[in-house]
Structure formats: C-alpha cells, structure tokens
Amino acid sequence: xxAQTNNPNRRSWIGYSKDSHxxxxxxxxxxxxxxxxVITIGTRIGDHAIDLGALQELGYFADVPLTDDMFMxxxxxxxxxxxxxxxxxxxxxxxxxxxxxxDELRDHKENRDRVIFHMDEVExxxxxxxxxxxxxxxxxxxxxNVGSMFRDxxxxxxxxxxxxxxxxxxxxxxxxxxxxxxxxxxxxxxxxDTNEPVFGPSKKVDFELETAFITTDANKLGExxxxxxxxxxxxxxxxxxxxxxxxxxxxEYAPLGPFLGKNFATSISPWIVTMDALEPFRCAGPEQEKTxxxxxxxxxxxxxxxxxxxxxxxxxxxxxxxxxxxxxxLYWSMSQQLAHHTINGCRINSGDLxxxxxxxxxxxxxxxxxxxxxxxxxxxxxLNDGTQRSFVNDKDTITMRGYCNNNSVRxxxxxVSNKLIPSYTATVKGSK
Amino acid sequence: xxAQTNNPNRRSWIGYSKDSHxxxxxxxxxxxxxxxxVITIGTRIGDHAIDLGALQELGYFADVPLTDDMFMxxxxxxxxxxxxxxxxxxxxxxxxxxxxxxDELRDHKENRDRVIFHMDEVExxxxxxxxxxxxxxxxxxxxxNVGSMFRDxxxxxxxxxxxxxxxxxxxxxxxxxxxxxxxxxxxxxxxxDTNEPVFGPSKKVDFELETAFITTDANKLGExxxxxxxxxxxxxxxxxxxxxxxxxxxxEYAPLGPFLGKNFATSISPWIVTMDALEPFRCAGPEQEKTxxxxxxxxxxxxxxxxxxxxxxxxxxxxxxxxxxxxxxLYWSMSQQLAHHTINGCRINSGDLxxxxxxxxxxxxxxxxxxxxxxxxxxxxxLNDGTQRSFVNDKDTITMRGYCNNNSVRxxxxxVSNKLIPSYTATVKGSK
Numbered sequence: 058x059x060a061q062t063n064n065p066n067r068r069s070w071i072g073y074s075k076d077s078h079x080x081x082x083x084x085x086x087x088x089x090x091x092x093x094x095v096i097t098i099g100t101r102i103g104d105h106a107i108d109l110g111a112l113q114e115l116g117y118f119a120d121v122p123l124t125d126d127m128f129m130x131x132x133x134x135x136x137x138x139x140x141x142x143x144x145x146x147x148x149x150x151x152x153x154x155x156x157x158x159x160d161e162l163r164d165h166k167e168n169r170d171r172v173i174f175h176m177d178e179v180e181x182x183x184x185x186x187x188x189x190x191x192x193x194x195x196x197x198x199x200x201x202n203v204g205s206m207f208r209d210x211x212x213x214x215x216x217x218x219x220x221x222x223x224x225x226x227x228x229x230x231x232x233x234x235x236x237x238x239x240x241x242x243x244x245x246x247x248x249x250d251t252n253e254p255v256f257g258p259s260k261k262v263d264f265e266l267e268t269a270f271i272t273t274d275a276n277k278l279g280e281x282x283x284x285x286x287x288x289x290x291x292x293x294x295x296x297x298x299x300x301x302x303x304x305x306x307x308x309e310y311a312p313l314g315p316f317l318g319k320n321f322a323t324s325i326s327p328w329i330v331t332m333d334a335l336e337p338f339r340c341a342g343p344e345q346e347k348t349x350x351x352x353x354x355x356x357x358x359x360x361x362x363x364x365x366x367x368x369x370x371x372x373x374x375x376x377x378x379x380x381x382x383x384x385x386x387l388y389w390s391m392s393q394q395l396a397h398h399t400i401n402g403c404r405i406n407s408g409d410l411x412x413x414x415x416x417x418x419x420x421x422x423x424x425x426x427x428x429x430x431x432x433x434x435x436x437x438x439x440l441n442d443g444t445q446r447s448f449v450n451d452k453d454t455i456t457m458r459g460y461c462n463n464n465s466v467r468x469x470x471x472x473v474s475n476k477l478i479p480s481y482t483a484t485v486k487g488s489k
Numbered sequence: 490x491x492a493q494t495n496n497p498n499r500r501s502w503i504g505y506s507k508d509s510h511x512x513x514x515x516x517x518x519x520x521x522x523x524x525x526x527v528i529t530i531g532t533r534i535g536d537h538a539i540d541l542g543a544l545q546e547l548g549y550f551a552d553v554p555l556t557d558d559m560f561m562x563x564x565x566x567x568x569x570x571x572x573x574x575x576x577x578x579x580x581x582x583x584x585x586x587x588x589x590x591x592d593e594l595r596d597h598k599e600n601r602d603r604v605i606f607h608m609d610e611v612e613x614x615x616x617x618x619x620x621x622x623x624x625x626x627x628x629x630x631x632x633x634n635v636g637s638m639f640r641d642x643x644x645x646x647x648x649x650x651x652x653x654x655x656x657x658x659x660x661x662x663x664x665x666x667x668x669x670x671x672x673x674x675x676x677x678x679x680x681x682d683t684n685e686p687v688f689g690p691s692k693k694v695d696f697e698l699e700t701a702f703i704t705t706d707a708n709k710l711g712e713x714x715x716x717x718x719x720x721x722x723x724x725x726x727x728x729x730x731x732x733x734x735x736x737x738x739x740x741e742y743a744p745l746g747p748f749l750g751k752n753f754a755t756s757i758s759p760w761i762v763t764m765d766a767l768e769p770f771r772c773a774g775p776e777q778e779k780t781x782x783x784x785x786x787x788x789x790x791x792x793x794x795x796x797x798x799x800x801x802x803x804x805x806x807x808x809x810x811x812x813x814x815x816x817x818x819l820y821w822s823m824s825q826q827l828a829h830h831t832i833n834g835c836r837i838n839s840g841d842l843x844x845x846x847x848x849x850x851x852x853x854x855x856x857x858x859x860x861x862x863x864x865x866x867x868x869x870x871x872l873n874d875g876t877q878r879s880f881v882n883d884k885d886t887i888t889m890r891g892y893c894n895n896n897s898v899r900x901x902x903x904x905v906s907n908k909l910i911p912s913y914t915a916t917v918k919g920s921k
Binding site for chain 2 (some may be wrong): 189244322409
C-alpha cells in the first residue's frame with residue numbers, strides 16, 4: 058500500500074472539520090440510496106457521500122482492473138470477493154482522486170455534481186448481503202459480569218472460555234442499518250413467584266456495545282484458515298448493537314444458547330472501515346493468561362485501539378453518555394476468532410459478519426450493556442434529565458460511536474443509532 | 490387445489506415402480522445441473538428429472554401467471570416468494586401435463602427429449618439459497634436422552650423445554666446437498682484425565698436424523714406470525730442430517746450453545762416435497778402434557794405421518810439400517826415452531842430452513858443419532874459385516890430416507906446420503 062493513502066498530512070479538496078470521523082485517510086465503503094433514488098456503492102469524505110458507481114462510469118477507475126459494474130450494485134459482496142489487492146487499488150485510487158492537488162475531478166464541476174452528495178441527501182443501506190452472522194463472546198469482563206448475574210459468581214466464567222473464543226450463530230435476517238426503529242419484542246419469561254412462564258413485552262430490553270468484522274471468501278468447506286493469514290480475509294469493521302431482551306434470554310438460553318432474546322434486531326453502522334485504514338492504530342490486546350492451543354497463537358499486536366461510547370437519548374431529550382470502552386480490551390483477537398471459527402472446516406463467505414461480543418472494559422463505567430451498568434437493575438443509571446434507567450425505555454434512542462485517534466489523524470466509524478418503539482400492536486390471534 | 494393432483498388413482502405417461510418415492514402425486518421441486526451443464530429448476534417423476542425452465546420456455550406454463558424466467562434460475566427462492574397460490578397453480582399444471590391421458594407433451598418427442606432427463610444424467614444442487622438456518626430441538630425423547638448424557642438424568646429436560654420449542658441458529662454456509670463428502674472436523678475437546686483441552690480430529694462424529702421445512706417471505710421485522718396462518722408460509726420439507734461432533738460440542742456448548750460441533754456440515758435431500766403433497770398424511774402429534782401459552786395453541790392435527798430411517802454403509806460394504814423413526818413423534822409442530830420463532834418479530838424470508846431437531850422415537854431402535862443408539866459408546870451397534878460402531882468411521886456413508894405411505898400412494902423424499910472422509914490434511918501451520 059502506498060504510504061500516501063494513510064499519510065496523516067494529506068489533505069482533500071473536500072473540506073471537513075478536524076474531528077470528522079471521515080478524513081481522506083479513512084475512505085470507508087458503504088451502500089446508499091441517492092437523491093435520484095438509485096442504489097449505489099459509495100465512500101465518504103467529511104459530510105459528503107461519493108457515488109463510486111458514477112465515478113466508475115465516468116472512467117475514474119480506468120486504470121484499476123474491475124468488472125464493469127463493480128460499483129453499480131446494491132451490496133459490496135462482489136467487491137469484497139475480489140480480495141485485498143483490489144480493495145487496496147481502489148482505496149488508493151480514491152485517495153488520489155480526492156487529494157487536494159489532483160484536478161481530475163476537483164476542477165470538473167459537471168462530474169463533481171454527479172458523484173458528490175451531502176450526507177443529508179442520501180439514505181444509508183446495509184453495506185453487504187449478510188450470509189451468516191456469528192457473534193463472539195470475547196470480552197472477559199463481560200463474560201464474568203453476565204455469568205455472575207445469569208448463573209453465580211463461582212461459575213461466572215465457564216472452564217472453556219479461557220481456551221477458545223466462544224461464539225454462537227446469530228440471525229442474519231434481523232440485521233438492520235442505523236436509523237431503523239425497533240419494536241420492543243414480546244415473548245415468554247419466567248414469573249419467579251409462580252415458577253411458570255408468562256407472555257408479554259420484554260421488560261428488560263438492552264443494548265450490547267460491539268464491533269463486527271466483515272469477511273471475504275476465505276476457504277472451501279473442510280479447510281481451516283491459518284491464523285497467520287486470517288487478517289487477509291477481513292475486509293473491514295463496523296459498529297454493532299446486539300439488541301437483547303434479558304428476561305426472554307434468561308428463560309430460553311439453556312441449553313442451546315440465546316435465540317428470541319437476540320434475533321428481534323441487530324443494528325450496524327453503515328460504513329465499513331477497512332483494515333488498511335485501521336492499521337496505524339494496531340496495538341496489543343490483553344495478555345493471555347493461559348497459552349492457547351497452537352492454532353490460536355497469534356502475532357503480538359493483534360488488537361486495535363478503537364474508542365467506543367454509547368449514548369441514551371430519551372424522546373425529545375438530550376443524550377447521556379452511558380459508557381466509554383475500547384476495542385483493545387477484548388481478550389480474543391479477530392485473527393483468533395477467525396482461526397477458531399474455521400478450525401473445523403466451517404466455510405466463510407464474502408459478506409459474513411462476525412460480532413466481537415459485548416466490549417466491556419475493566420471499570421464499571423466502561424461496561425458495554427445496561428445489564429452490567431445497572432447490575433441487572435440493582436443500580437439504575439441516572440440520566441441528564443434526572444430520570445433513571447435500568448433498561449431501555451420505549452422511545453429511547455441508543456447511539457454508539459467509535460473512532461481511532463492519534464496526534465495527527467482520527468479514523469472513525471460514525472455511529473449506529475436506533476430507537477426502541479413500543480411492541481407491535483396488531484392483534485396476533487390467540488396470543489393475548 | 491383440484492383434488493386431481495393428489496388423486497391416488499391418477500397415472501402418468503412416465504413409468505415408475507409402485508414403491509417409487511416420486512409418483513405423479515408427489516411433484517417435488519429441486520434444482521439440477523443438466524447433461525448440457527445448465528442449471529435449472531425442476532421436478533421429478535419416478536426416475537426422471539423434468540426441466541421446468543425448458544418446459545416454461547416451450548410455453549407449457551402459458552396459462553399460469555409467472556415471470557418469464559421463473560424456472561430459469563439456480564435457486565427456488567423467487568418461485569417460493571411468489572406464494573402458495575403460485576405453488577399450487579404450477580404443481581397442478583405439472584400434474585396435468587404428465588397425466589397419462591394428456592398428449593400435449595406425451596406425443597411431442599422433440600419437446601420430451603428436451604425437458605426429460607434420467608436421474609443418472611443430472612446432478613442435484615441445493616434447492617434454495619438459504620438465508621438463515623434454524624435448528625429446533627423438538628423431540629422430547631431426544632432432549633431427554635441427550636440431556637441425560639451431557640448433563641445428568643435429573644436435569645435432562647430443562648424447565649423451559651415443555652413450554653416452548655427450543656431452538657438455536659445454525660450455519661447456512663455449511664449446508665450441502667446429498668452426495669457431497671464431509672471431512673472429519675478437527676477441534677478442541679476435553680481430556681478428562683488432565684482436565685485440559687486437547688486438539689485433534691473429532692473421535693465422536695455423529696448423524697442426527699431430522700427433517701426441515703423451507704419458508705416463504707412471511708413478515709416484516711417486528712411482526713409475529715399467527716399460528717393459525719403459520720402453515721401458509723411453509724413451502725415444503727426435506728430430510729436433514731445435522732452432522733455433529735459430540736466431543737467438540739460437549740466442550741464448547743456452555744453457555745451459548747453448539748457451534749463448531751455442528752457447523753462443519755449439514756446435509757439435506759435435494760427435492761422439496763410440498764405441504765400440499767404431504768396433506769393426505771396429516772395426523773396428530775403427541776398429546777401436549779402441558780397446555781402451552783396461547784400463541785402456541787395449534788389445531789389438533791398438526792403433524793404428519795412420515796416414516797424415517799437411517800442406514801450406515803461402510804466403504805465397499807452393505808448397508809445396515811440403524812434406526813427407524815417417524816416425524817409424528819415430534820412434540821412441537823412446525824406451526825408451533827414458526828409461531829414461536831416470530832413471536833418476537835424475527836423476520837422470516839423465502840429460503841429460510843428450519844430443522845426439526847433430531848427425531849427420536851420412544852423405543853431404542855427408533856433413536857435418531859448414534860449418541861443415543863450406542864448410548865455414548867457404552868452399547869456399540871453391530872453392523873451386518875460384524876464390525877461395530879459407536880460413532881461414524883472414516884469412509885462410512887450415512888443415508889437417510891423418508892416417505893409417507895397409505896393404502897393407495899407413497900410420497901417420498903428420496904434420500905440424503907453423504908460419506909465421512911478423513912480430516913483435511915494440508916498443514917495448518919501451528920495447529921499440529
């Protein structure tokens with residue numbers, strides 16, 4: 058990769074503030090609906106969305122070997138399938154086109170008007186058609202906190218946890234982009250007084266602060282991925298809110314894991330930040346107490362320094378920041394997750410989504426869910442407006458942000474922000 | 490539906506033996522590669538595959554409202570999306586075309602040669618692009634057997650089991666059709682002597698005898714499906730072998746459920762038998778001991794009388810039938826499964842696959858897995874050739890068959906048959 062694309066001194070002829078998540082060093086990929094109601098693949102600089110389909114049609118990618126309609130699609134799957142070499146050529150070329158000294162597009166008003174939109178003019182979509190969604194459980198702090206509440210303190214961490222990145226399969230059909238409202242789920246939960254289940258809207262809707270990575274086609278069925286190559290199959294990362302209904306989850310989860318307590322909604326931020334853009338923020342994760350089996354031995358700096366935070370905003374209210382955490386707290390790295398996922402030969406395709414698991418830090422105000430922050434309702438959180446929350450109320454909006462920062466540049470994810478709305482009300486016959 | 494399509498007295502001008510799974514009353518749907526290397530949607534009568542793409546092109550569906558390329562596709566998803574009315578019109582029309590008294594195609598050699606293939610000439614594919622795969626756990630006998638072995642007899646059945654159809658999300662990317670070989674998975678398992686995990690090929694590869702149903706687009710995110718309408722969203726059924734590595738599964742499954750112990754392979758039979766074809770075999774399931782919550786109240790005859798059996802065939806050997814079971818033993822019905830799956834608003838799409846869970850009957854020779862049949866290796870099974878099996882050996886082929894039978898007609902699924910081959914051997918650096 059030419060160092061130029063990540064060069065913190067590079068400036069673009071598109072202006073943006075110095076705290077923007079999307080400087081010319083980021084160049085994320087996403088899919089959006091333009092003001093002309095066309096769906097296209099795009100990137101973003103500052104507050105502007107750039108139509109890569111139109112750019113390609115105008116010939117700006119003539120020197121990059123791409124299929125003719127690579128960016129005139131409604132998902133990034135084909136582009137991601139093309140592999141790391143293509144991702145880099147395209148990202149480098151975009152950096153060049155928008156470099157302040159490059160007049161190719163800068164001085165061509167007609168083309169500029171065709172490819173550049175203000176973010177207010179576009180509607181972000183899911184960036185990929187997600188084939189399979191896996192959610193890991195890789196924060197030790199989170200696993201201990203939840204285990205303490207769902208089981209007991211002595212058995213909080215299962216004996217297997219320290220030996221492998223535990224995970225479960227999630228539901229792809231319920232993954233939505235930022236901005237879509239979510240109905241409070243109904244379901245069964247245990248009434249402790251009667252020891253019988255009751256039916257109704259969940260009383261414990263929660264968020265889970267996560268990131269996720271998106272893969273390219275990596276293997277054939279039966280073939281493991283070597284951990285040393287694992288990162289080559291990761292296209293980039295997004296923020297993920299693994300919405301959870303704690304009361305439904307607690308009653309249903311043994312012995313096969315979470316199901317309806319999770320699959321009512323999972324929301325992600327719409328811009329995929331590439332691993333190349335995140336490279337300057339590579340860092341060490343926590344030291345692993347127990348040396349893992351050899352197939353999980355990764356290189357020393359396998360984590361990334363990504364600041365994460367969550368706001369809760371009541372209807373017509375102001376945001377309260379509930380927690381601040383960091384991706385680098387995760388015990389198991391993405392390389393370890395992918396090597397483990399495929400050690401049995403499980404097939405990984407372009408557009409698969411792998412959630413990190415809730416990213417809780419070591420101190421209480423860095424916990425990644427309300428379950429932990431309010432300690433299952435024992436210590437409600439006070440908001441700016443004086444009200445309290447143990448879990449998410451109807452009409453609350455949960456907003457997650459993430460960014461990397463050093464002395465010279467900020468690379469951000471933007472946000473994933475969704476509002477919880479009341480349960481679906483049309484009568485379901487027989488389920489009252 | 491005109492009664493004629495299911496009329497047991499109807500005969501076709503395509504001949505077949507009286508014990509064929511595919512009489513003219515069946516008319517299943519699948520996808521195959523023709524001798525000309527074209528992928529098409531098709532149906533089957535006796536030992537002949539029929540190219541529905543070619544039939545449509547030749548004008549035989551002129552009176553059915555279909556998009557022009559409905560059958561010239563490599564998956565059934567769009568056809569299934571079109572809904573029950575279209576499925577019926579098409580199935581009825583196919584029944585008419587192949588009725589022994591209909592000369593439209595019977596007497597047109599050129600067209601016949603173009604649309605009819607012997608089964609030996611075609612290669613069956615996965616019939617749908619599977620978006621999400623859910624696996625239920627709906628056989629009470631199986632849940633009790635496995636719970637007794639994985640936990641203990643006193644806690645075999647979790648308290649939630651009797652109140653709802655427990656399920657977990659499976660992995661779509663590892664679903665394969667009948668005929669594909671499966672590598673023995675490697676992974677972590679617990680060494681009981683050291684109480685530490687060890688790495689290697691699984692020593693307990695097992696099958697699970699299941700059926701699965703395939704859905705059409707059913708709801709928007711947030712909207713439950715009423716149990717009274719649930720069957721309208723089920724296109725049809727297949728046989729499913731939920732391959733399992735019991736040692737990997739046992740070590741990993743707490744607290745989030747099965748993962749690598751399952752997602753190395755799941756195989757399905759290639760022909761989807763429609764619910765209309767199965768209608769004559771509707772019957773009552775087991776009486777439900779505990780009245781479920783109202784959203785799970787289904788009509789009395791919500792099960793189907795489907796005979797199921799499993800053969801194990803060693804390399805160059807003869808088959809031994811290991812078990813005979815029946816779909817009707819399942820405690821929770823497909824309607825209940827679908828109503829439960831969506832009660833929280835989880836979205837169901839065309840091409841989603843829902844496994845029944847292992848279908849174990851009440852007596853030991855009706856158990857649906859080797860784990861149960863050999864009682865975790867304590868009582869190995871003797872094969873025809875005198876050898877024994879506690880679990881599946883390398884080069885063993887597992888074949889599942891299923892069919893419905895009454896005095897006048899047999900409606901079958903054919904089979905799902907896959908061979909277990911040794912673990913993938915290319916060196917995975919660092920994982921020896």
